[in-house]
Amino acid sequence: MLLTVIYLLASVSFILGLKMLSNPASARKGNLIAAAGMGLAILGTIFLYEESDGTKLGNYGWIFGGLIIGTVIGTLAAKKVKMTAMPEMVSLFNGMGGACAALISITEFNHLAETLHQPHDVQLGEIFPASAAYSAWVGKSIVILAGLIIGSVSFSGSVIAWGKLNGKIHDFAFKGQHLINGLLFLVLLGLAGWIAGVYENANTTVFYVLLILSLLYGVFFVLPIGGADMPVVISLLNSFTGVAAACGGFLYNNKAMLTGGILVGAAGTLLTILMCKAMNRSLLNVLIGSFGGHAGGVAAARAQGNYKEISLSDTAILLTYAHKVMIVPGYGLAVAQAQHACHELEKLLTEKGVEVKYAIHPVAGRMPGHMNVLLAEADVDYDQLLEMEAANEQFSNTDVVLVLGANDVVNPAAKTDPASPIYGMPILEVELAKNCIVNKRSMKPGYAGIENELFFQPKTSMLFGDAKKVLEAISTEIKNL
Template sequence: MGFWGFLVNASYFVAAVLFIYGLKQMGSPRTARNGIKVAGAGMLVATLFTFFHPAIHGNAWHYILMIVAIAIGGSAAWVSGKRVQMTAMPQMVALYNGMGGGAAAAIALIEMYSHEAFSAGFGLIIMAVVGALIGGVSFAGSLIAWAKLEGKLTKSFRIPGQQFATLALAALIVIFGWAIVASDFSAPVLVTLFFFMSLAFGVLLTIPIGGADMPVVISMYNAFTGLAVAFEGYVIDNPAMIIAGMVVGAAGSLLTYLMAKGMNRSLTNVLFAGFGVDDGAQAEGPEGEMKSVEAFDAAASMAYADSLIIVPGYGLAVAQAQHKLWEFVQALQKEHGVDVKFAIHPVAGRMPGHMNVLLAEAGVPYDLIYDLEEINPEFPSADAALVIGANDVVNPAAKEDKGSPIYGMPILNVGAAREVYVIKRGKGTGFSGVANHLFFGENTRMVFGDAKQVCADLTSGLKQI
């Protein structure tokens, strides 16, 4: 192995420990920020010591390419990370997932085009092919997810015979993949066709999925990217890629399962049922009318409550109202002694953990934030509940209407509170297009308007009491 080989492998071991420890810390909002720093340090260690790898040591051209790539990618990531708005965070996650998958697929293609994979043994050829497939699907699928979240694709499309076409393409991919594995050193055409078919499969798989399912899809492609990186790590004998890919793949797979469970749906249902597909039709709401109230009256009612549970949703992120909301909450706590808690649904927002990050940005203490299982038993005893921008995750139709597309999905039992206030810009449906029965409840009052302005008005209302 030599000194340099030992040094590089030792650094990869250190990086692996940092990856795993960082991921463990990301499991709690209290330690997530530090976990990201620890995992980032691990990636820095792995990257820096790769410059001493025996395979490239002393080759100036390799050093130049690596430095240029790091400079371009690092600069773009730094600038975009600084500028990205909280509402655009899901798009950025989807885009970065796709870039990781695309990079893994590119490594596989280079190995196959240069015939290195073919000379490494039958098992590694299979890993290269599978890695190229998964990476290509993740790359194309993540780009479609980004386009949907960014508003570049405003509708979901289902071609005639969608499922048959998807299955037929999958069969072709298997045939071409086996042909590559069984071929010798002259398969560049097969490799190229195989890669483009994997891209097409990613597009075909993602384009009919509705926006309501995007959190699960993003998580799934995150797992795909990790698996692709791990496979290609085996192909090029890179322990850092193997470990990082396995950690990301395992974490992404578990998160995908938990997200699907949070919607009470299987992954196959998410991928093929088409829930949340916007076909231009407006969902019919329940009978009755929404009862509106002014911000001052809502503030007065909440000021005299002993307990208040707040449910944030994507609308809070869109309005960038998290800071104004926290000002209102602080006024309730300090001036009126109200016990305030925040309730987070597993699929609230447009990506896993979206609402947690949003509230953390505003400075909301972690001990005020509760997940669905913890907070649901407290709604019946709560004097008031405040919903901001959430729709499906508080919709009683999930429990009461067997004909609803979201029937069976666990929800936050907001309607059980004595009084319910909902901040909403208009009377339309949410992202999934399913009408919310909560808005028509006897104990529900709607506060119409931009969430940021309404939260400011609520705080002003408290000063007049």
């Protein structure tokens, strides 16, 4: 009874924590509440869980040893990770969740196979396979196999996503790969159906073949997807991990685990849909379109004409005497670790009476909410962050837009060029402002592999250099005015 109450409290904490994550101001507290609920559920399971025969878990040395090792590794990794590497860490941690779900399925299948091979009622098991015994086998094995396939795909896919985000693995696609992926998926379903349907002989060899093919499918699933689509892929893999975890909760009749898995799966799915909507693309197009890749499908850069540069002193003057400035952060800001320098510039301008806002594109960076997390680390006021729709309404009344490392999310080709791979994707309409200053290291195209038309427009000026150094130099110039 006490364990049931603990699971109920844990489930409520998960729901409350998820709700609080919807607001940046309460997100940190929401994380702590959900973590406390998970800790309570873990301790309750360890000390209060009993089998039907009254047997408790035991093996406390192994259990707490694993908890301590995992806690130390997770804490050190989270504390040492740079903000530029946050997407990789999220992807890797998500993959570990998928691996855990797959390991649960492996363990439970072996237990189920051992039980099956023990003497049982021949009349129930063999003469009348449609009996309760057969139904129980099919039902439990389906859950086990679902957890195995989904967890394995999430694990291997997340590892590939981690490698692509940190640049160790490049996009790779070969002719007919999507067809092979489809055939491999059908093979997975066929093997799972065969295992679930064979009551008389639980074939562990076929089970492990299914495991290997599931891992391979996860690799093939993520490998051809372009880098610009990684935020969507990470969100989708996160939902996979949630569903796999829910399968584990179903197997163990663990309400907290089941609730947590369902919440993660549902939230990841909804976020994936929202991300696709923000890019004006279907999920199918993301998965098979290979958009934003570095491989052979990259669109050729087109000659757009000349661009003009602006000096640091002219930038400082333009910003200081503006009434309203909009800052557009992108991945380049994260690469340069320039969020604190950006906040310092913002405070300087605010002290001089300039209204400063940040325009946030939903898929800026390398994971959902990357820019929000980056700016939160620098203590930027949440009220200054504008979502894309709100920002687009204000650009026409903005004196200066300062684009920091963003590329494809401000490219007007998304609205004007039907041949562009980003055509139809909603963008931040920075070209509507009176002046647009773009800070980049070079004229190199973004992840979509195409030239940015914004760079060559009359109201746009390029300010080359590392974002952190440039912002610090601008702040110095402003102080000297």
